[in-house]
Amino acid sequence: MQTAIRFDPERLPPRTRALREEVREFLREEAAAGTFDPARAYKARGFDRGFSHRVAEKGWIGLTWPKKYGGQERSFLDRYVVSEEFTAACAPVGCHFVADRQSGPVIIRYAREEVKEEVLPKIIAGDACFCIGMSEPGSGSDLFAAATKAERVEGGFRVNGTKIWTSNAHRADYMIALFRTSAPTRENRRHGLTQFLVDMKTPGIKCSPIRNMAGGSEFNEVHFTDMFVPETMVLGEVDDAWKQATAELAYERSGPERFLDTYFVLTAMMKVLGENPDPRTAESLGRLVAQLHTMRRMSVSVAGMLEQGKEPVLEASIVKDLGTVWEQALPGRARDIAAFHDGSAPLGANAPSFEDVLDYATLVAPKLTIQGGTTEILRGIIARGLGLR
Amino acid sequence: MSDDSIVVETTRRIFADLADPQTLTSATDDAWKAGLWSALEAAGLTLAWVPEAAGGAGAEMADGFDVLRISGQYAAPAPIAETLLAALTLARAGIALPEGAMTVGPIRDGDVLRLADGKITGRARAVPFAAEAAHLAAMVEDASGVAHVALIPLGEAAATARDADLGAARADLHFDGAVPAALAPAPADFGAEDFRRLGAVIRVQQMAGGLETALDLCTRYVQERVAFGKPIGKFQAVQQNLARLAGEVAAALTAASSSADTLARWTEGDADITPEDLFLECAAAKIRAGEAANEGAAIAHQAHGAIGFTNEYVLQRFTRTLFGWRDDFGGEARWALNLGNAMAARGADALWPALTRR
Numbered sequence: 001m002q003t004a005i006r007f008d009p010e011r012l013p014p015r016t017r018a019l020r021e022e023v024r025e026f027l028r029e030e031a032a033a034g035t036f037d038p039a040r041a042y043k044a045r046g047f048d049r050g051f052s053h054r055v056a057e058k059g060w061i062g063l064t065w066p067k068k069y070g071g072q073e074r075s076f077l078d079r080y081v082v083s084e085e086f087t088a089a090c091a092p093v094g095c096h097f098v099a100d101r102q103s104g105p106v107i108i109r110y111a112r113e114e115v116k117e118e119v120l121p122k123i124i125a126g127d128a129c130f131c132i133g134m135s136e137p138g139s140g141s142d143l144f145a146a147a148t149k150a151e152r153v154e155g156g157f158r159v160n161g162t163k164i165w166t167s168n169a170h171r172a173d174y175m176i177a178l179f180r181t182s183a184p185t186r187e188n189r190r191h192g193l194t195q196f197l198v199d200m201k202t203p204g205i206k207c208s209p210i211r212n213m214a215g216g217s218e219f220n221e222v223h224f225t226d227m228f229v230p231e232t233m234v235l236g237e238v239d240d241a242w243k244q245a246t247a248e249l250a251y252e253r254s255g256p257e258r259f260l261d262t263y264f265v266l267t268a269m270m271k272v273l274g275e276n277p278d279p280r281t282a283e284s285l286g287r288l289v290a291q292l293h294t295m296r297r298m299s300v301s302v303a304g305m306l307e308q309g310k311e312p313v314l315e316a317s318i319v320k321d322l323g324t325v326w327e328q329a330l331p332g333r334a335r336d337i338a339a340f341h342d343g344s345a346p347l348g349a350n351a352p353s354f355e356d357v358l359d360y361a362t363l364v365a366p367k368l369t370i371q372g373g374t375t376e377i378l379r380g381i382i383a384r385g386l387g388l389r
Numbered sequence: 390m391s392d393d394s395i396v397v398e399t400t401r402r403i404f405a406d407l408a409d410p411q412t413l414t415s416a417t418d419d420a421w422k423a424g425l426w427s428a429l430e431a432a433g434l435t436l437a438w439v440p441e442a443a444g445g446a447g448a449e450m451a452d453g454f455d456v457l458r459i460s461g462q463y464a465a466p467a468p469i470a471e472t473l474l475a476a477l478t479l480a481r482a483g484i485a486l487p488e489g490a491m492t493v494g495p496i497r498d499g500d501v502l503r504l505a506d507g508k509i510t511g512r513a514r515a516v517p518f519a520a521e522a523a524h525l526a527a528m529v530e531d532a533s534g535v536a537h538v539a540l541i542p543l544g545e546a547a548a549t550a551r552d553a554d555l556g557a558a559r560a561d562l563h564f565d566g567a568v569p570a571a572l573a574p575a576p577a578d579f580g581a582e583d584f585r586r587l588g589a590v591i592r593v594q595q596m597a598g599g600l601e602t603a604l605d606l607c608t609r610y611v612q613e614r615v616a617f618g619k620p621i622g623k624f625q626a627v628q629q630n631l632a633r634l635a636g637e638v639a640a641a642l643t644a645a646s647s648s649a650d651t652l653a654r655w656t657e658g659d660a661d662i663t664p665e666d667l668f669l670e671c672a673a674a675k676i677r678a679g680e681a682a683n684e685g686a687a688i689a690h691q692a693h694g695a696i697g698f699t700n701e702y703v704l705q706r707f708t709r710t711l712f713g714w715r716d717d718f719g720g721e722a723r724w725a726l727n728l729g730n731a732m733a734a735r736g737a738d739a740l741w742p743a744l745t746r747r
Contacts, residue, residue, distance in 0.1 A: 005601075005635060007643040009650035011747045014661070020745065081745075088741055270737035277733045283722055286729030290676035293669060293744055298643045315639065322636045379632035386608050386631055388622040 007297075007315065010304030016081045023085040026058060036092050039351035042264040043360055046092025047171065047218075049126070055093070056126030061100050065108060069120035076307040080300065084256035088263055094168060094218075099123045102252050103130035103176050110236035110244060111197060119174070119197070133163040133177030133198070133222065140165075141377045143178065144190045144242065148224060150179035156230040157181070157196070159204070162223050169220035170207040172200050182239050190242035195235040202227050214363035252372060254302040254316035259295045259323030261368055262330045266292070268357040269334040272341045284337040288330070295323050314385035321378040328368040331361040396437065396452040400459045403428045408463040410602075410703040422521070425467050426490060435469060436486065438477040444486055445476065450653035454594050458645060461598025464556065464706040468492055468518035470591050475526030477587070481579040482538035484571045492522040492543075494562065496588060496717045502529040504537055508566040509545075515716070519548050519560035524570070528581045536575040541567055556710030586667070588718035589675040590648045596678045597645035599711045600638045603689040606704055607631055610693055627692060634688040641681035648674035651747075665731075666746050672728040679721035682711040 031038050035051050055061055063079045065071025083101075086093050104123050107116055122128035139145035148161025159179055169175065175198040182192035198205075204227030210219040236244045266288060273281055298319050305312040335358055343354035369375045383389050407425040429435050437453045439445020453473060460469050468490045475491035494513035495502055502511040509529055516525065525541045545567035548560040575581065608631065611622030621627050651670040655662045686708040690697045697704040715721065732740060 005639050005642060007639055007646060009646040011650070084745065267737040267740060270733065270740065273733060275734050275736060277729065279726055282729035282733060283726040284729065285733060286672070286725030286727065287676060287680075287721070289669075289728055289732050289740070289744075290673035290725060291680075293673040294640050294644050294647075294677040296744060297647045298639060301643060301646075314635075318636050318639045321632065322640065376629065379629045380625070382632035382635050383628035386604075386635060388608065388611065388628050388631065 005315065005318070006305075006312075007301040008304065009297075010077075010301045012077050012081060012300060013075075016078055019078055020081050020085060022058075023060070023082055026054075027085065027089050027091060030054070030091070036090075037350075038089065039348060041090035041092070042357065044090070044092065047094030047129075047168065048092040049095050049129075051092045052095040052126035052129075054126075055096065056124060061096050061126055062104055062120065062124040065104060065120065065124070069108070069116055070124040071120070076303055077300075080256070080303040084260070084296075087256045087260045090264060095129045095171075096123070096126055098132060098168070099128055099130040099174075101255065103132075103174070105251060106176055106195070106235060106244075107197065110195065112232055115197060115232060122173075128174060129168060129172045131166050131169045131172035131175045131200075131220075133166055133169075133175045135163065135165045137162055137164050137221075141374050144184065144193065146178050146180055146193055148177075148179050150181050150194060150196065150229065152181075153228070156228055156233070159196075159198075159224040159227040159229060162221060164219075164221045165210075166207075166220045166222050167218045169200070169222045170209060174198060175200055175222070176235065178241055192239050193241040194238045195241045195244060196229050197233045197235055198227075198229060199233075202229070204228070212367070214360065250302070250306060250311055250313050250316040253320040253378075254299055254306075254312070256296070256299060258320045258372075259292070259299065259327050262327045262361045262365065263292075265331050265334045265357055265361045268347055268354045269338050271347050272338050272343050272354045281337055284333070288333065288337075291326060295319070295326060299323070314382060317373075317378045317381045317385070320373065321375060321382065324369045325375065328365045331358055331365050334358060335362075394452055394455070396434070396448055397455045397459065399432050400434060400456045403432060403434075404459055404463045408466055410463060410706055413466055414701065414703050414706060422467065429467060429469055435472045435490070436476050438473055439480045439486065443480045445480065450656050451649065454590070454645075454649035454653065457591055457594040458598040458601075461595030462602045464599055464602070464710045465595055466706075468522055468557075470595060471517050471522065474584075474588055474591060475524070478526045478528070478538055478579065478584060479540060479571075481576050482573040483576075484538060484540055484573050487524050487540065487570070489524075490518065490522045491524045491526055492516055492518050493584075493588065494525055494527050498716075498719060498723050502527050502539070502564060504529045504531045504539070504572075507572065508568060509539060509541060509564050510566055511564055513562045513564075515551060515555075515559040515713070516562050517557035517559050517713075517717075519543060519546075519562060520550075520558060525562070527569075528575065528584045530581070536581045538573055538575050539569040540571040541569045545569075554709060555713030556706070557713055559713065585718050586671050587652065589724070590652050590671055592714045592717050593641070593648055593674045593678040594645045596682050596711055596714050597638075597641040599707045599714070600641045600681060600685045603685055603704065603707050603711075604631070604634055604638045606707070607634060607689050607692045610696075614694075621692075630688050630692060634685055634692070637681040637685040637688070641678045641685070644674035644677045644681070663746075665743065668731065669728070669743060669746075672724045675719060675724045676721045676728070679715040682715050686711050 060082045062071045063074045064076050067073050136146055150157035150159045177196050177198050178193050181194040185191045204225045206223045207220045209217040211217045302312050302315050302319055346353055407428055433446035436445035437448040441447040457470050471492040472490050475493045476486055494516045497514045500513050502509050527539045529537050529539045546562040546564055548562050551559045611627055612620050614621050648670045655667050693704055696702050
């Protein structure tokens with residue numbers, strides 16, 4: 001009779017503590033060496049091939065992947081620890097993050113053997129940056145409206161069309177892209193899309209940067225003009241990409257980056273409030289800590305279910321819905337909580353002020369409930385999980 | 390949550406057979422109460438946490454928490470949680486258990502029962518099931534602030550039923566020189582803080598269970614109720630609200646399972662759990678589950694329209710009780726104040742290490 005939502009009390013195993021300490025020590029060393037400035041890293045969220053190489057040398061990319069491709073077959077919970085430490089520290093993971101989280105797993109599951117042998121070791125070495133070619137000017141949440149066409153030609157496909165909002169496309173080595181290989185059928189409008197692995201050095205690709213309202217330009221519009229993709233680069237079944245999408249979403253949607261993107265505002269706020277806040281302020285802080293702690297426990301619980309080989313699609317969607325709404329609201333709440341404190345002083349030597357941090361977080365917050373599946377789409381998935389659709 | 394344990398299966402069966410919310414809502418008298426209570430007693434569930442040597446069932450802490458979540462799925466129409474906590478409190482203090490249902494106090498912020506010359510004076514507001522239980526197991530405080538456990542016959546109290554019914558048949562109790570049936574110093578490992586913390590985690594289990602049923606009622610209702618030519622569950626606005634409710638239920642379930650697991654391990658002497666870990670878990674759970682009860686009840690009522698506001702439909706049993714549970718053993722604001730102060734004192738750089746302990 002009860003709705004089947006499960007969040008078991010997963011505890012990260014004690015062995016992960018040593019790993020966590022190792023990651024923290026690594027980040028301290030990187031900061032000391034000047035790779036990134038912890039006080040300002042929130043703004044950069046850097047893209048640094050050197051950093052990604054050193055992460056790779058530690059063995060922290062593709063941690064859970066099969067040994068035969070260079071992975072370590074370690075637990076998904078180990079990966080969780082590495083990922084949350086990097087995310088909370090705003091470490092410059094831009095070059096390897098997407099490949100490690102989702103592109104690699106897609107390749108492991110759907111690529112041809114020779115492609116796996118070529119590409120996976122590059123990712124694990126920190127040499128292959130990935131971008132995701134899903135959205136198009138006329139197709140965002142409605143993924144099945146994708147119109148970029150891949151026509152069969154001798155030995156492969158010829159691609160024409162445009163992808164948009166593609167983070168890091170201008171510096172990525174590969175894209176995992178969704179192209180239309182057939183028209184949708186009357187019975188199934190999801191039919192006719194195919195996933196491809198695209199080498200970004202292929203002739204016929206042009207990237208145009210899009211500046212965003214927070215001043216960044218990771219976004220791109222990517223134009224394909226008669227680009228050739230060999231048959232071997234098809235991922236999974238031609239025309240049947242819709243069957244492949246769902247399981248990966250649990251990985252993509254439930255991770256620590258889904259509620260920690262504005263964490264830096266919380267710690268900056270605490271520095272302004274000091275060690276003896278008044279009751280109103282202390283109570284507000286306590287609520288934020290309780291909400292964050294519970295979010296994280298939910299996310300760890302999903303990681304545990306993934307580790308056990310389950311497919312907690314409903315639970316993962318709930319984590320992303322709650323988590324992104326929370327991290328989006330955090331700057332506004334910090335603004336209210338700290339309203340009667342002076343937030344203009346630097347928060348340390350060469351550090352920005354709370355006001356600087358808050359202003360930046362305020363500008364990035366609107367995207368958090370859009371990227372990787374909008375709130376509305378997620379809630380639709382949750383409603384389906386409840387049996388309403 | 391160990392679904393397969395015998396304790397859990399037994400609890401599910403008893404509540405399903407004897408505490409069906411619609412049957413209880415339609416009942417014209419209280420005859421069902423005796424049947425439900427004697428079944429719970431006969432199965433050993435009411436004394437689950439008391440060692441066998443002291444006359445209890447000697448169940449694991451975790452099993453007891455599962456029993457409580459299930460009781461919440463039925464809006465706990467019997468003092469199972471109160472008797473479990475009372476019996477554990479008495480047993481820890483070495484006090485022999487009386488027959489029958491018990492309740493506990495004080496459970497509301499600001500209430501204190503004072504002990505002087507072996508007699509007890511003070512107030513305990515909103516004590517659950519005050520008219521059904523024969524005894525109150527109380528944490529009382531002597532003049533020097535030392536905690537004692539007292540077993541007080543409820544006949545010693547002046548009881549006033551609460552004006553509005555927020556579930557659990559509550560009454561405000563006043564004691565003026567009440568003579569306890571038994572009295573003992575609270576043991577070092579189960580004082581006033583331990584009592585309040587366990588009480589809070591108990592209510593979190595029950596709130597999570599209550600919210601599970603509220604979601605269940607909503608998903609069924611919106612598929613049955615037709616408006617504008619289709620079941621209202623087909624409208625996106627309604628679907629999106631229920632998805633939000635599922636999020637609140639999920640948060641409450643997580644708060645419940647995580648805090649229960651931590652407290653059970655702490656009680657069993659797991660040295661890996663520090664007092665700071667325990668405090669964070671229990672405080673966060675009570676705050677977040679209370680918030681989920683607020684949000685969840687509002688959404689559940691919205692989904693039901695006017696029918697949910699009637700006495701004949703069962704939703705009110707759950708939302709009224711959820712509202713009452715929020716305030717027991719410290720409301721969200723009180724726990725948040727304490728948690729905020731503790732985290733502020735430790736400083737911004739200590740927050741992340743504290744959050745990632747487990």
